[in-house]
Structure formats: C-alpha cells, structure tokens
Amino acid sequence: MWMLVRANALGRDEPGPDGRRVLAACPDTAERGDPWRWSVGLQDGPDGAVATATTDETYVVHRDELFAGRHTGTVVRPAGDVLVVAVLRGEALVAVEDGPWERWVRPGDVFVLEGEDDELLRISLAGGDSAATVFVLSPTTPRALRWVP
Amino acid sequence: MFVLNTWYVAAWSHEVARQPVRRVICEQPIVLFRTRAGAPVALADRCAHRAFPLSAGRCIDDSVECGYHGFTYGPDGACTKVPAQTTIPERARVRSYPIHEKDGWIWVWTGEAELADPADIPDTHWMADPEWATVTHSVHFKCRADLIHDNLLDLTHESFLHKTTVGDDYIYEHGITVEVEGNVVNVDRLMPSVEAPPLYADTMNISGNYDRFHCTEFFVPNLHVLHSGITGEGRPREEGYLIKVLNGITPIDAENAWYYYAFSRNFAIDNETATGQLKEGLAVVLKEDAEALEAQEIGMQGRPAGEFDVLIAQDGGVAKARRVMNALLKQEQSAAAAPTARRGVPVRAGS
DSSP states (O other): OEEEEOTTOTTOOOOOTTSOEEEEEESSOGGGOOOOOEEEEEEEETTEEEEEEEEOTTTEEEEEEEEETTOEEEEEEOTTOEEEEEEEESOEEEEETTSSOEEEEOTTOEEEEEOSSOEEEEEEEOSTTOEEEEEEEEESSSSOOOOOO | OOOOSSEEEEEEGGGOSSSOEEEEETTEEEEEEEOTTOOEEEEESSOTTTOOOGGGSEEETTEEEOTTTOOEEOTTSBEEEBTTBSSOOTTOBOOBOOEEEETTEEEEEOSOGGGOOGGGSOOOGGGGOTTSEEEEEEEEESSOHHHHHHHHHOGGGGGTTTTTTTOOTTGGGSOEEEEEETTEEEEEEEEEEEEOOHHHHHHHTOOSEEEEEEEEEEETTTEEEEEEEEESTTOOGGGSEEEEEEEEEEEEETTEEEEEEEEEESSSTTOHHHHHHHHHHHHHHHHHHHHHHHHHHHHHHTSOTTOOOOOOGGGHHHHHHHHHHHHHHHHHHHHHTOTTSOOOOOOOTTO
16 A cells, blocks of 8 residues: 655645644554554654654664755565655655556655555655655564554 | 534536426535426425425425415515515525535535535536436435445445445455545555456447446535546546536435435446436445445444444545545534624635
8 A cells, every 4th residue: 555645635734833844654543442653753853844753663763864955765665564755845756667558746745655566666856855764663573564644 | 413504415507407306414404496487495394383394385486385384485585475465574585505516416505604615516517518427326325424425435245245236346445545624535456457347338339348447536524526447558537538427416414315326437427328228227236335335234233333334445545535524524513603793714626
C-alpha cells in the first residue's frame, strides 16, 4: 500500500502543544483500540522544519536519512518495513523505480510505503534548498510491519 | 448526522416532470417538479398550513398546489394562493432548495443556500457524452451511506462477493495507492499484465494480456467516480478501453441511502447486445452489493458498544475517507455553534 496525503487534506491531525504535526502514524486512528507503534511528525525549529519519528521500540526501530539539494537516487524498502518520506523544504519527486508513476511531494505532504515485498523508490530533489527526510521503520519481530489505518 | 453543505443527487432528470415527486435526503423531505418552462424546482415536501406532503398535490402553472386544502407555492417557496382569502399569511412559505440539472442528474443542495455553487459539482459528462455508451440503475440500499462508501473504496470485495459476476481472484493480490487531497480520496489499483476480462474480450474480440486498472475517486461526501479499464502493457491508460462508473450516494436517513449508478464505456458503444447484457449483469452486481450491505447494516446495529472494525492496510482509502467525512461534519458543527461567524463551509472538490 502506498499513501500520499497532501498538506491540504481534510482530517489531518492538528499540531500538538509543541508545534509538532503528526504527518503519518500507525495506527492512523487511535479510537478503535489498535496499539500505537509509530508516528512521523514535522515541526519548525530554529534552523527550519525538522521531521522526526517516534516508535514503540519494543516493536519498531527506525533509521532516517536526509537528502538535499539536487540529490537523485533510489531507496530500498525491504519487505515488511515501512518507508516514510517527509519533505522539509522545496520539493521532492518520488517515483516508481521502473515505472511511469511519480508525484511531487512538498512540505506538509507525507508519502508512506508499506507491504510484504521489496520495493525500490526513486527520490529526486528539486535543487536549491530542497530537503527531505526518509524514514525506514523496521519491525523488531519476524512479522511484517503492516500499516494500520 | 450528515454533511449538508453539499450537492446530492436527488433524481434522474427523466424522473422529474410536471407531476410532483417526493425524495427524502438527509432526513429532509423534498418535493421535486418542473415549471412550465422545464426548470426543476425543489421545495420542502411539507405544506406550511398543515404539514401535508406537497408531493401528493399537483402542479399549476409554475407552482405546486397542496392536495389537502389548496395552499399553493411558487418555485421560491413563497405561498401564492390561499383558498377562501386574498391575504397570504406572512409565515406561509416552504423552504426552497438550490437545484441544478447536469448530465442527466438533478442535484439538490441541502445546506445553507447562500453557499451553493453549481461549479462545485464534479465532472459527470461521460453519462451524457455520445462518445460513451451508458447504462444506469438506481437502487434503494437499506444501509447507512457510509457502508456504500467503504464498499466502493475497497474493491477487493469483488474477488469474494462478486466472484461469479465481475470478480477476479487476482484483484486483492495487487497493492493500492491512496491519495488524499482536500476532500477527495483516490484509491488506485494497477493490475499489470492480466488477461483481458470478458467484458472487453467479448465486445472487442481481443485476447492476451493487458494492464488493468481501477481508480476510485471519492468526492467526499457523496460521489464516487470509478475510472476503470484495460490498456496495452506499459501503455498510458487514456489509450485503453475505458469505463467510468458514476456512483451518486445520497443518504435518506441513518439507515437508508439512494444509490444512483451510471456505467459508461468508450468501446463497443454501438453494440446494443453488449449494452443490454451489461444492464442486466450490473443489476445483479448491485443486488449483490445491496444484499451484502443490508446484512452488514444489521451486523452493525447488533454490534456491542466498543467493538470496532479491524482495518488493514488495504482499507487505507476507507479510513482516510472517514477522516475527511468527520472533518466536514466537524466544520459544519463548528460553524453552527458560532452564530455570528460565517455559518458554513461548502464542500468543494479538492478544497
């Protein structure tokens, strides 16, 4: 499942008291009682926007990588992991590595990929001061980390 | 609770004539009729005098006359005649609803009239376009409208519920891409290199493998446009054999909805046999959906408090659409609670 939620989407979470707005989370909605596993948020800092991930480390660990400028490259999402792209500044083009599908992603948007097969995603930044953080969230158990709406 | 500041499909154009007809939309009874010039009119279906349904009356000139005591109302809802006296009581008026006719559907705005803009109605031209062949149905679904939305946003049910009609085993094996922008939720499924389904193979005399796709575009809260079809492997979708399915979902009340359905195709458009078979076959598919969702509604009503759906990744579009719907409801509630502020926010595609 791939999911792109635009900054203007209705129903997005409001920023918390610390100014951090959750862009994506698992579960996406807590009210049904699914246990919380992770969230990725965006907030303004003294040096500009910062994206952060928080996880229940019993079940999920994460790593992140910052891309900037005119970076172009592919990112691997291993089977069972979740990949989240948050743009901090400028624009980033996310695209199927071997196909025509592509979308420009901007600050406030979020792009989530998950599933039980390996995937390759091409990320190309627009240049200038464009910057994006890519999070890879991995399960601590052999079971695939599936996104829960 | 319903989103009211939006356009709902109220009827097919051919259903609205000089004889008044009744519809209930979001628990609001509405009478529809046409003026002598053919303009559609929507008024509250409740005479101001004694609450008799105006739909049980008749049209006289551009007005509707109550069948009980003869109070008569013009297209603006103002009473124009009271039998036995010349003075019209000041309160003798029924609500007039903004109305718009487009591509074969009559749309009615159920919220604050000053917010109604027909430009907000999404594109539905396929069902009136001579380059496309269309079959239509309308069905009373005995379930809440939300269940129809969920059904249309998760087409993997085709593999199970419709396995003897339009289902294919492989549908659920292909992942979806969900996109959310403003009040629009898209759920796209690409099924690359699969055998041409019978509808295409039989009507176009083709065989072999094609890229098949389903893309449900949900203009929350009331219209799903399914962009479906097959195209050559790796070829752009617009080159292919295309289907556009318009699904106008209009709540009647908390447990019932009207489903207005138009299935348009851009291939074999002069094949009347295919059109007839589609009309018949799609009626079966809709019946399967209606029966399943009615059963689901019964299940929902018997479900204990605190027991919720167990949603999975495949339900991403379902969950996001629910969020958008809740946000729209919240907007209207907030506006209603702030009487000095602007009272509402209209639903606009992509807003």
